[in-house]
Amino acid sequence: MSNEGSYEGRCFCGAVQFTVSGEPAAMGYCHCESCRHWSASPVNALTLWKLESLTITQGADGVDTYSKSPQAYRKWCKTCGGHVFTEHPGLGLFDVAAAVIPDFPFKPGLHVNYQEAVLHIKDGLPKLKDIPKEMGGSGDILPE
């Protein structure tokens, strides 16, 4: 870590490296089917950053992109297949999986898309049915 408030991230093999800096816009867990299927896991621990917070420092030409819907451009390393981040152009945010920025102090504040959950997590955090109102969702809260 070179600067305070700047954290290094990398793909599974390390060919693609990047930094995130400043404060994330939000941190939490997404339970939606797309995140679960893409990440091949029951829940996705995510951090959301403004576009200017993210800088690719190595291997930018080794990043490929897949978009199943215009809301999400999912990016991964062409060498190892490891995920690096997902761009959400409509929100002006990048979603960086907490797992690929291991030194970043992940402090989740909420669960989103809990109506699609397959793994229920009783941690006392708010469980949003879909996504927050300010991001275009209902903002409704579900029981754990």
Ligand SMILES: [Zn+2]
């Ligand atoms: Zn890689």
Ligand SMILES: [Zn+2]
């Ligand atoms: Zn999701």
